[in-house]
Amino acid sequence: MDLEASNAKQPLPPEEAAAKAAVLAECDRLAEAGITFVVVHFDGSGDEGVNEDIKCYATEDYEESEVQDANFSHLQEYLEALVPYGYENDCGGFGDVILNVKTRKIMVERNDRFEDYTTSTYEV
Numbered sequence: 001m002d003l004e005a006s007n008a009k010q011p012l013p014p015e016e017a018a019a020k021a022a023v024l025a026e027c028d029r030l031a032e033a034g035i036t037f038v039v040v041h042f043d044g045s046g047d048e049g050v051n052e053d054i055k056c057y058a059t060e061d062y063e064e065s066e067v068q069d070a071n072f073s074h075l076q077e078y079l080e081a082l083v084p085y086g087y088e089n090d091c092g093g094f095g096d097v098i099l100n101v102k103t104r105k106i107m108v109e110r111n112d113r114f115e116d117y118t119t120s121t122y123e124v
Contacts, residue, residue, distance in 0.1 A: 019081035020106060023099055026075060030101045034058045035070055038099040040079040045092025045113060051080050084110050091115055 012020060023038075030038065037057040043050060056070035079097045087093040091113035098107045 015081055019078040022078045023075055023082075023106060024104055026072065027099075027101050027104050030056070030072065030099075033067075033070055033072075035067060035072070036060065036101050038072065038075060038079070038101065040076065040083070040097045041094070042083045042087060042097070043092070043094035044088030045090070047088055049088030049092070051076075051083060054079060082106060082108060084108060087112075 011017075033056075035056045035058055037059075039055050039057070041052040041055075043052075054073055054076045056067045056072055057065060058067045059065050079099070082097045084093075084095075087095070087110060093110055093112040095108065095110040098109065099105075100107070
């Protein structure tokens with residue numbers, strides 16, 4: 001999975017930097033358990049949003065096979081701290097916070113929803 005970072009050089013706020021450090025500190029334990037990816041999905045609109053429970057995967061593609069008995073739920077709050085602010089506003093947005101255990105990189109994939117319209121004018 002190749003995701004290109006759009007703002008890789010911006011410094012993180014202190015809370016997000018601490019959350020990132022806490023997550024990355026668990027990479028050795030995750031690797032020992034055979035985990036390759038850890039994901040938290042977020043989705044929201046109309047000023048309300050929800051984060052799903054943490055999911056762990058043991059394949060090269062994090063969307064294929066979830067590891068059911070992995071207990072790394074203590075990482076939930078840290079990964080949630082990395083969910084982008086305001087994703088739930090207006091039409092909302094959705095996405096994933098993804099930890100690649102092998103590369104020790106955390107990527108945020110955010111999709112914003114928007115409304116659009118088309119105007120047609122014609123004489124009858």
